[in-house]
Amino acid sequence: xxxxxxxxxxxLIGDHTDYxxxxxxxxxxxxxxTAEFERADDIALTSDATAEPAVYPLPDLGALAxxxxxxxxxxxxxxxxxxxxRGAHGRLTTTLxxxxxxxxxxxxxxxxxxxxxxxxxxxxxxxxxxxxEQRATGVPCGVLDQLAITHGEAGHxxxxxxxxxxxxxxxxxxxxAIVVISSGHARALSDTPYAERRREAERAMAExxxxxxxxxxxxxxxxxxxxxxxxxxxxxEDERVRAMVEAFAQHDAKRAxxxxxxxxxxxxxxxxxxxxxxxxxxxxxxxxxxxYGARLTGAGFGGSAIALVASDTADAIAETFGGxxxxxxxxxxxxx
Ligand code: GLA
Numbered sequence: 001x002x003x004x005x006x007x008x009x010x011x012l013i014g015d016h017t018d019y020x021x022x023x024x025x026x027x028x029x030x031x032x033x034t035a036e037f038e039r040a041d042d043i044a045l046t047s048d049a050t051a052e053p054a055v056y057p058l059p060d061l062g063a064l065a066x067x068x069x070x071x072x073x074x075x076x077x078x079x080x081x082x083x084x085x086r087g088a089h090g091r092l093t094t095t096l097x098x099x100x101x102x103x104x105x106x107x108x109x110x111x112x113x114x115x116x117x118x119x120x121x122x123x124x125x126x127x128x129x130x131x132x133e134q135r136a137t138g139v140p141c142g143v144l145d146q147l148a149i150t151h152g153e154a155g156h157x158x159x160x161x162x163x164x165x166x167x168x169x170x171x172x173x174x175x176x177a178i179v180v181i182s183s184g185h186a187r188a189l190s191d192t193p194y195a196e197r198r199r200e201a202e203r204a205m206a207e208x209x210x211x212x213x214x215x216x217x218x219x220x221x222x223x224x225x226x227x228x229x230x231x232x233x234x235x236x237e238d239e240r241v242r243a244m245v246e247a248f249a250q251h252d253a254k255r256a257x258x259x260x261x262x263x264x265x266x267x268x269x270x271x272x273x274x275x276x277x278x279x280x281x282x283x284x285x286x287x288x289x290x291x292y293g294a295r296l297t298g299a300g301f302g303g304s305a306i307a308l309v310a311s312d313t314a315d316a317i318a319e320t321f322g323g324x325x326x327x328x329x330x331x332x333x334x335x336x
Contacts, residue, residue, distance in 0.1 A: 004035040006111040006332040008102040009148035010180055010306050011297045012157055013263050014241040016271045017234050018142030019198045020205045021163030023241035028152020029326040033107040035115045037090025043079060046091040047071050049098055058087050073136035078112040081132050086117030099186035101303025106145035109133050110332050122150045123165055139189040140198050152331030159245055172328055173251040177314035178306055181323030183277040185302030192301035204231035233270035257292025257308050264295035273300035281305045290317060
C-alpha cells in the first residue's frame with residue numbers, strides 16, 4: 001500500500017494576480033487529500049466525496065461520459081494528460097472541505113497524478129495539475145494553488161512567482177497563527193465570474209503593457225473605469241505581496257495584518273470578487289483583539305476568509321467565529 005498526502009492551501013496575500021503573472025504568498029496547510037493505493041494494470045479509484053468509483057482501462061481510457069461527475073472528470077483528465085499514466089486501485093479521502101477556497105480541486109489533481117505514477121519535477125507537476133483542473137472544471141485557473149501545494153514546508157509560507165512558475169519557502173514569524181473561517185457559501189468556481197475576471201485582468205494588463213514595471217499611475221491612465229480598477233488591483237496587490245515578504249522578514253505581524261486588510265479592500269472594490277458575508281466576516285475579525293489582519297483567501301465569490309492572529313488568541317478566535325486554526329505544513333508527499 002502506498003500513501004500520498006496532498007495538502008490544501010490558504011493564500012495569505014496576492015489574489016487574482018497569478019493568471020497575469022503576478023506574485024502571491026500562500027501556505028500549504030494541515031488539511032489534506034490522502035490517497036491510499038496499490039499498483040495495478042487499470043484505474044479503479046474511489047473518493048469519500050462521491051459514491052461512484054472511477055474505473056478506467058489503460059492505456060486507452062476511452063471517452064468521458066457526457067454526464068460524468070466531477071470525480072470522473074478529474075480522474076479522466078489526469079490520466080489522459082499524464083504521459084504513461086500507471087494503474088492504481090485505491091481510495092482518496094479528504095479533510096479539506098470542498099468548494100471552500102482551500103484548493104480542494106488542485107489537491108485532488110495532484111494526489112491523482114502521484115497515484116498514477118507521476119515521476120517528473122515540481123514544475124511539471126504544477127503544469128500538469130493546472131491543465132487537468134482546467135480540462136475537468138472548465139475554469140481557467142492559474143498556478144498559485146499548485147505551486148503552494150507542491151512547495152509547502154512546515155512553518156513556512158511560499159512566495160509564488162506565477163510568471164516564472166516558481167516558489168520558495170519563507171518562515172512565518174514566531175507568535176502568529178492562521179485562522180480560517182468559512183463564509184458558509186461553498187461554490188464551484190465554474191459557477192462564478194472567475195473566468196470573466198481573468199479576461200478583464202488580461203485586458204487591463206494589455207492596456208498598461210504587462211504587469212512587469214507597471215505603476216499605479218499607468219493603471220489610473222486607463223480610460224475605461226472597470227479596467228482601471230482591475231489594473232489598480234493587480235498592480236497594488238503585487239506591491240502588497242512584496243511588502244508582506246518584507247514584513248515577514250522583519251517579524252512585523254502588525255504590518256502584515258495591515259497589508260491583508262488593504263488587500264481585502266482592493267479585492268472588494270477593485271477586483272470585485274468579495275461577497276457581503278466575506279466583508280462582514282473580515283470587518284468583524286479586524287476589530288477583534290489579537291487579530292492583526294484578515295481577508296478573503298483564494299478566488300472569493302464565497303469560500304473562506306483567513307485571519308492572521310496572535311498565537312495565544314487563535315483558539316478563542318477560531319471558536320468565536322466557527323473557524324479553525326490551520327498549521328503551515330509540508331507540501332505534497334509520498335509517505336510510504
Ligand atoms: C483560484 C485559482 C488560482 C488563483 C486564485 C485567486 O484559487 O485556482 O489560480 O487565481 O483563485 O488568486
